[in-house]
Amino acid sequence: MILNPNSTTQSSELLREILPPLFAIEQLSLFVRFTHHPAHAEEMVSGLTREDYDLIILLGGDGTVNEAINGLLGSADTENPDPETLPKLAVIPTGSANVLVRALGFSADPVEAVHVLSRLIEKDISRTICLGTWNDRWFGVNAGFGLDADVLAQVDRVREKGFAATPFRYLMVAVRAVGRARRNPPTINVRASSREGEEFALDEVPVLLASNTNPWTFLGPLPVGLNTENSFEEGLSLFGVTDISGLGGLIGVLHLFGVDSQRVLNKVSTARTIDFDHASTVELSCPTPHRFQADGESEGKLTKVKLRSVPDAVEVYAPRSARAPHERSLRETLRDFIRVF
CATH class of the missing domain: 2.60.200.40 (Tumour Suppressor Smad4)
Structure with missing residues (x-):
């Protein structure tokens, strides 16, 4: 789990509501890291494969999600990696706009979103989505x-x-x-x-x-x-x-x-x-x-x-509706x- 402490709505009180539904998932073991500067999330996930982690949970806004996508997939000028070799992505929205996670069908409220996400993880309900590139970025x-x-x-x-x-x-x-x-x-x-x-x-x-x-x-x-x-x-x-x-x-x-x-x-x-x-x-x-x-x-x-x-391009936990x-x-x-x- 990657947390951006500078996200708009993130606080210690919010974490106390978000973490219990995730901890309740059987066989889920979380390794938690905080971002400390711009592009830090991109550095953290760069080169990771599904052999390293099954899942990356992002607690942040659209900037954190964009960094993680670019870190996982690398330069868009190179050959695109097989999504089955990459960790799956999940997002809990704590930014100001939360555009991508809402477009995937989640609520903008992080507490509501984490309850839906926890059920999706338990049932392993995910989908593979298209991504766009601009020059060598995603x-x-x-x-x-x-x-x-x-x-x-x-x-x-x-x-x-x-x-x-x-x-x-x-x-x-x-x-x-x-x-x-x-x-x-x-x-x-x-x-x-x-x-x-x-x-x-x-x-x-x-x-x-x-x-x-x-x-x-x-x-x-x-x-x-x-x-x-x-x-x-x-x-x-x-x-x-x-x-x-x-x-x-x-x-x-x-x-x-x-x-x-x-x-x-x-x-x-x-x-x-x-x-x-x-x-x-x-x-x-x-x-x-x-x-x-x-x-x-x-x-x-x-x-x-x-x-x-x-x-x-990448596999995400999201409703299939x-x-x-x-x-x-x-x-x-x-x-x-x-x-x-």
């Missing part, structure tokens, strides 16, 4: 240039000042980032291909996100629903907005939060949004450096990134916006 949920990366960089600045990264602060930062992007939109060039041989190309897109599952969220109850066909069993999905000016552009951006999933405003928004599913390779480029993010971690400013989908369709009414979205506030 990601589990999403990656992209522009708007989302700008939001995460601003949230990092807020956290450096000692404020918690709450859904409300994410929302406020996102609103300001959309305003800046509408005044000075980035230009992202996209080239993608699917395993079936389909091609996709578009230049000067102001908003474009690549996701590995659907839906995912960093705004509490508000799901970020981009491509309804996407899941951890498919390739990467791309979602973009070709023009973010005016009312149509605003509606296109609001698709990120599940607005108009019923396509009531379809006549206004269709011309502004684009999507491409089951992508195996994606190349993103910008004429000038723009911020890039992967799994909620700001990776600095880049001009070119190559993304790739890797099927059956089918993914629920992403259907939301405008009333439900407005209700959850109010809940975030």
Whole structure:
């Protein structure tokens, strides 16, 4: 078990609630280590195989999960290891967003999540999921240039000042980032291909996100629903907005939060949004450096990134239930916006 003591909700009181359900699992013996600096989890798990440990339990947020994935799988430029030779992964969410573990079907509440996880471990219920790569690194949920990366960089600045990264602060930062992007939109060039041989190309897109599952969220109850066909069993999905000016552009951006999933405003928004599913390779480029993010971690400013989908990359303990369709009414979205506030 790897614990990140700097996770948003982690405390000694929480550990006293989390550990007993795990200790109650017969034949489970835990070796516990704490992370002490960035990339420490990646260093801990680097080179481990299932002969060393059957399971790695991560008690932390999305950053800790991303580090563990990159440590286990190594450089994405090399041959991908067989998932059956690697320790299985399990996650107990104690971060601020907990995007991946929630996308896998767990509650964001760590106490609720650990009770479900303990039953899955007892019954050995796991699944193998796809992962994405960017250049020589791995990601589990999403990656992209522009708007989302700008939001995460601003949230990092807020956290450096000692404020918690709450859904409300994410929302406020996102609103300001959309305003800046509408005044000075980035230009992202996209080239993608699917395993079936389909091609996709578009230049000067102001908003474009690549996701590995659907839906995912960093705004509490508000799901970020981009491509309804996407899941951890498919390739990467791309979602973009070709023009973010005016009312149509605003509606296109609001698709990120599940607005108009019923396509009531379809006549206004269709011309502004684009999507491409089951992508195996994606190349993103910008004429000038723009911020890039992967799994909620700001990776600095880049001009070119190559993304790739890797099927059956890692085995995780997670419910095997089918993914629920992403259907939301405008009333439900407005209700959850109010809940975030």
